[in-house]
Amino acid sequence: MLRIECPWCGVRNEDEFSYGGDATVERPADDASQDDWYHYAYTRDNPAGPHREYWHHVNGCRAWIVVERDTVTHEVFSTAPASPNLPAGNREG
Amino acid sequence: MHYSALSLVKQALTGNRGWTRAWRNPEPRKQYDVIIIGGGGHGLATAYYLAKLHGITNVAVLEKGYIGGGNTGRNTTIVRSNYMLNANSQFYEHSMKLWEGLSQDLNYNVMFSQRGVLNLFHTDAQRDAAARRGNAMRLNGVDAVMHDLDGVRKLMPHLDFSKNTRFPILGGLAQPRGGTARHDAVAWGYARGADRLGVDIIQKCEVTAIKRDGDKVLGVETSRGFIGAGQVGVAVAGNSSRLFDMVGMKLPIESHVLQAFVTEGIKPLVDTVCTFGAGHFYISQSDKGGLVFGGDIDGWNTYAQRGNLPTFNHVVAGGVTMMPCLARLRVLRQWGGVMDMSMDGTPIIGKTPINNLYLNGGWCYGGFKATPASGWVFAHTIAHDKPHKLNADFTLERFREGGMLDEKGVGASPKSH
Numbered sequence: 001m002l003r004i005e006c007p008w009c010g011v012r013n014e015d016e017f018s019y020g021g022d023a024t025v026e027r028p029a030d031d032a033s034q035d036d037w038y039h040y041a042y043t044r045d046n047p048a049g050p051h052r053e054y055w056h057h058v059n060g061c062r063a064w065i066v067v068e069r070d071t072v073t074h075e076v077f078s079t080a081p082a083s084p085n086l087p088a089g090n091r092e093g
Numbered sequence: 094m095h096y097s098a099l100s101l102v103k104q105a106l107t108g109n110r111g112w113t114r115a116w117r118n119p120e121p122r123k124q125y126d127v128i129i130i131g132g133g134g135h136g137l138a139t140a141y142y143l144a145k146l147h148g149i150t151n152v153a154v155l156e157k158g159y160i161g162g163g164n165t166g167r168n169t170t171i172v173r174s175n176y177m178l179n180a181n182s183q184f185y186e187h188s189m190k191l192w193e194g195l196s197q198d199l200n201y202n203v204m205f206s207q208r209g210v211l212n213l214f215h216t217d218a219q220r221d222a223a224a225r226r227g228n229a230m231r232l233n234g235v236d237a238v239m240h241d242l243d244g245v246r247k248l249m250p251h252l253d254f255s256k257n258t259r260f261p262i263l264g265g266l267a268q269p270r271g272g273t274a275r276h277d278a279v280a281w282g283y284a285r286g287a288d289r290l291g292v293d294i295i296q297k298c299e300v301t302a303i304k305r306d307g308d309k310v311l312g313v314e315t316s317r318g319f320i321g322a323g324q325v326g327v328a329v330a331g332n333s334s335r336l337f338d339m340v341g342m343k344l345p346i347e348s349h350v351l352q353a354f355v356t357e358g359i360k361p362l363v364d365t366v367c368t369f370g371a372g373h374f375y376i377s378q379s380d381k382g383g384l385v386f387g388g389d390i391d392g393w394n395t396y397a398q399r400g401n402l403p404t405f406n407h408v409v410a411g412g413v414t415m416m417p418c419l420a421r422l423r424v425l426r427q428w429g430g431v432m433d434m435s436m437d438g439t440p441i442i443g444k445t446p447i448n449n450l451y452l453n454g455g456w457c458y459g460g461f462k463a464t465p466a467s468g469w470v471f472a473h474t475i476a477h478d479k480p481h482k483l484n485a486d487f488t489l490e491r492f493r494e495g496g497m498l499d500e501k502g503v504g505a506s507p508k509s510h
């Protein structure tokens with residue numbers, strides 16, 4: 001069981017969240033090359049080690065967050081709001 | 094040594110002192126025509142068919158641990174070819190046909206048991222989808238039988254057939270030729286077969302780098318030194334991304350863990366392989382009597398070969414809903430294997446942008462049943478430097494070109510396949 005600290009709700013169990021995949025992937029410009037779009041849609045770094053990834057606190061506050069986690073040890077290093085436009089969390093559950 | 098009734102009798106009469114090693118334990122040579130990275134079922138099958146069908150015997154299989162210690166030894170041993178898309182259907186049916194003759198071909202009992210695979214359906218829409226799948230299978234020459242409730246009752250009498258359950262069973266689509274096989278024996282049988290044809294199986298030999306000269310691979314750096322190769326095939330599903338990271342290539346793959354479970358041994362209860370249609374749960378009974386079951390992947394990137402509690406709870410909830418008597422059993426063991434989850438749920442077997450480097454990966458959690466055909470087409474691809482028609486659609490380029498084979502129809506979302 002992963003324990004993930006939501007910036008707004010505090011530390012919660014993994015099953016309150018839904019996984020959103022690699023958070024380092026950036027959407028290319030509309031006129032970007034087909035190659036850029038291919039990599040955006042399909043290829044992933046898929047590292048063994050630290051990984052930045054999206055999680056959706058779907059059974060909680062419903063905010064998207066970015067979690068930095070190790071894919072071998074499952075240690076969670078940090079969590080942060082997925083968008084800078086969101087208000088800062090108080091991390092109190 | 095050839096295995097036969099005669100050899101059994103002879104050994105029994107001479108105190109079983111004459112059995113020889115099933116495969117050698119050679120030191121790696123400096124150079125091979127072909128190196129296969131990954132000593133699982135797929136890699137070993139590839140080496141076997143390279144030697145047997147294509148006459149390429151100067152081959153090494155490099156395995157970082159021991160053979161069959163990865164996903165070959167971690168699956169739920171189910172064999173089936175009940176696919177709908179043409180490319181999948183024909184490929185997996187080829188595999189089924191190889192399974193049907195495998196023990197004889199390898200002179201090794203892989204304990205292939207065609208006890209059937211039954212997929213339950215619980216709604217009218219699911220019944221339509223099952224009929225469509227069954228028809229597609231039959232058009233491709235694959236056996237498929239639609240069962241109504243009475244038919245299901247005969248095959249699996251212990252399911253919850255009550256009308257008041259949340260998802261009443263309406264019927265099931267069966268593939269009678271499906272079943273199970275002894276997973277370790279598949280690795281051992283292919284290893285022995287390949288070894289007898291001259292292939293070197295080199296265990297405890299981890300590949301740490303792939304040496305290249307431009308678009309050509311020269312060989313691999315390993316924990317046991319550099320080994321040169323004319324061609325290199327990678328069959329390390331679960332870790333394909335890590336291998337291709339060595340040549341600076343990103344793959345359309347995420348690594349996820351899939352768990353499996355086995356209960357205490359009981360008397361015969363489950364005569365076929367059965368899957369729940371209202372959740373993800375599949376079950377069969379091993380020859381030792383344990384009920385072997387599994388369900389969804391955990392659903393987030395990991396390289397740890399262990400599972401987590403939420404998925405266990407979810408899988409078991411599905412199982413107990415389908416078959417309430419399971420609640421009385423104790424789970425003896427639980428384990429996890431790392432899956433290459435591809436972006437369309439279908440494997441990638443073919444050439445890569447690097448001339449003499451070949452990829453066999455992206456198996457999601459369907460790799461075991463594919464073992465014979467996977468090795469068969471991969472050997473063909475390496476021997477002829479082009480895919481066989483059975484894996485012509487399983488290219489890496491299909492993602493770029495829009496040729497996805499998305500059997501489940503969920504899009505580029507690895508955790509959903």
